[in-house]
Structure formats: C-alpha cells, structure tokens
Amino acid sequence: MVETLKQAELCTRPLNTSCTSTPVSPKATLIKTLLYCVALLTVILNLLVVISISHFRQLHTSTNVFLLSLAVSDLLVGLVVMPAAIATLQSCWFLGEITCALWILFSCILTSSSIGSMVLISVDRYVAICAPLHYSSMITPRRAKICVSLCWICSVLYNFIILKDFLLQIDMLNPCPQECTLIISYISGAVDFILTFFSPVTVIIVLYMRVFVVAVSQARVMRSQIVAVKSRTLTVVVKKSEMRAARTLGIVLLVFILCLCPYYCPSLVGEDTTVDGSFAQLWLFFCNSSLNPLIYAFFYPWFRKSIKLIASLQILQPGSCEAKIM
Numbered sequence: 001m002v003e004t005l006k007q008a009e010l011c012t013r014p015l016n017t018s019c020t021s022t023p024v025s026p027k028a029t030l031i032k033t034l035l036y037c038v039a040l041l042t043v044i045l046n047l048l049v050v051i052s053i054s055h056f057r058q059l060h061t062s063t064n065v066f067l068l069s070l071a072v073s074d075l076l077v078g079l080v081v082m083p084a085a086i087a088t089l090q091s092c093w094f095l096g097e098i099t100c101a102l103w104i105l106f107s108c109i110l111t112s113s114s115i116g117s118m119v120l121i122s123v124d125r126y127v128a129i130c131a132p133l134h135y136s137s138m139i140t141p142r143r144a145k146i147c148v149s150l151c152w153i154c155s156v157l158y159n160f161i162i163l164k165d166f167l168l169q170i171d172m173l174n175p176c177p178q179e180c181t182l183i184i185s186y187i188s189g190a191v192d193f194i195l196t197f198f199s200p201v202t203v204i205i206v207l208y209m210r211v212f213v214v215a216v217s218q219a220r221v222m223r224s225q226i227v228a229v230k231s232r233t234l235t236v237v238v239k240k241s242e243m244r245a246a247r248t249l250g251i252v253l254l255v256f257i258l259c260l261c262p263y264y265c266p267s268l269v270g271e272d273t274t275v276d277g278s279f280a281q282l283w284l285f286f287c288n289s290s291l292n293p294l295i296y297a298f299f300y301p302w303f304r305k306s307i308k309l310i311a312s313l314q315i316l317q318p319g320s321c322e323a324k325i326m
Contacts, residue, residue, distance in 0.1 A: 028089070035086045035283070038290055042078030045293035046071045052306035055315055058325045059302065063124050065144035067296075069151065070117040073110050074289035081107045082286055093180040100180035101167050105159060112155035114289075115200045118256055120147055125250075126207040130214050162192055197264045204253055211250070248299040252292055259288035302326045 049071035053064045084103050093100060124144075128135045160167075166182060184192070262281040296303045302325045309315055309323060 032086055039078050039082035042290040046075035048307055049293050051310055055321055056325045057321050062139045062141050062144040065141055065148060066117055066120045066124055069148040073114045074292055077110050077289040088180055104182045105163055108159040109155050112158055112196055113152050115196055116151035118253055119200050119203055122204045122207045126211055129211045162188055193264055201257055208250055252295050255291050256288055259284050
C-alpha cells in the first residue's frame, strides 16, 4: 500500500529517481483557480493600457512610451510567465528541459525590462519636474523610443550572459527532469542583485527624493503668490498636471519596490537564488504586473475614459484615434 502511494506521487512511475508530485487537494485547486484569475486579469488590464496608448494619438507622449514598455512587459508576464508558474505549482514539468530553459530566460528578460522601464520613468519625471523648460527638447517621443529599445536589447543580452552556465549545463544543474528550477551561484546572484535591484532602486529613490523636494518648494511658491496674468495661470496649471503625473508614477514605483524587495531578500543574507523559491515572494513579484494598470485606472482619468471607448467598441469607428482623451 505504501509502495503504491509512493508510485502515485512520482511524476514518472517506472523511474525511482523521478520527482515527486504533491497530491491535488481542494485547497490547491482553489489556489490555482485564483491565480489563473489573477493572470487573466493581468492580461486584460495591461492589454487595455497597450491598446489605449497605441490607438489614441493624444496619448502618444514621451511619458506614455515608457508606460507602454512597462505594460507590454506586464502583459507578457500575465500571458506566458504566470500560467506556466501556475501549471507547475505542486505538480510536474512535462514540457522538456529546453522549454524550461526558454521559460526561465524569458521570465528573467521580462523582469529586467520592467526594472529598466521603471528607471526610465523616474528619469522622465525627474526631468519634467526639475528641468521643465528643457523637458520638451531633452525627452522627445523619438528619444524615448530609442531608450526603450536599448532597454529591451540590454535586458536580452544581460540575461543571456548571466544565465549562460545554466543554459549550457541544464542537464547537470537540474538533476530531476520533471522539475523546472533555476539555481545560480552566490557570485552570479550577487551580481544580479546589484545590477537588477540595488542600483536601479537606488537611482529611483534618489531621483524621486529630488522630485519630492522640488515639488514641495514649487507648491509653497504657488501658495504664496497670487496669479493674475492669464499666461502665468496656464503655467501653474501645467505644473500641477506634472505634479499629479509624478505622484501617480511615484506610487507605481513605490509598489514596484515593495513587490520586488521580498524576492531579492535571499541575496541579502547570502543564500542561493532560486526561481521557484518562496511561493509568496514569487507571486508578490508577479502580482505587481496586475497592480500597475489598477493604479492607472484609479489615478488617470484618460485611462478610465479610454476603457469606456474600448469597451463600447467606439475605437472601431473611423477617426476614433483622434478622440479627445486628456
């Protein structure tokens, strides 16, 4: 009886060296169902962001180019990374070692591109608030697209380099063929921690501290002056809109850092980094892809308006791309 139970828990029954599979329970089924709902919600919300920014011409701004890059990354996380992670939860990986390596590589590329997009967003807000007179000449849509392209290219090259040993020796590093697990050395983990967490987060925090100081000083000036000239009034309104954008994107960056920190905690204490590590840490990181568009919906009127136009299929009408969204 015990032998039969052990065989039932093996991924491949004839093999004594096969990985074990946790028996399916109602609780595990419920968790998987909820996670599939989160993945579906992530895809839908980020798809709405992508369609909105891509379709409506009024949203073709430099800032939204960076938001589009982040939304594409989050969309792919919900479409590819999350379903595969859910499928392997308490069960076996039957898609082969090559597919496993590609999935891990793709996941790491999306992680790096998301972090890069966050840094670009913080730089964009820093220039908009701290050097508003030079913003339109320094941050143009064309330059923003070039920066985003370089961000994705660097993410691909970096992860091919950092995962080179794993990709070349996947048979030796992963002794169980029914598991899809990435284990990198402490040195590689330390390098990855510095390049994809510590350095970007430091840059984001420093830039936004500067933005916060400038925003507070400008707010005091606005309160102390009585604006009488119409042109001066328009200048104040523009500054307030930039402040609101900075506040919203600041919330996005704060949520991103809070979701990212637990995932990189093992590197802080000198442990090896595993891709499947702690269930809660990994899925907190994944769920950041769902939270970003929710923040947009709560703080950005243009996103709520574009959702109404998309849901009502008004975007299929001729000239809908010229609709006034902002």
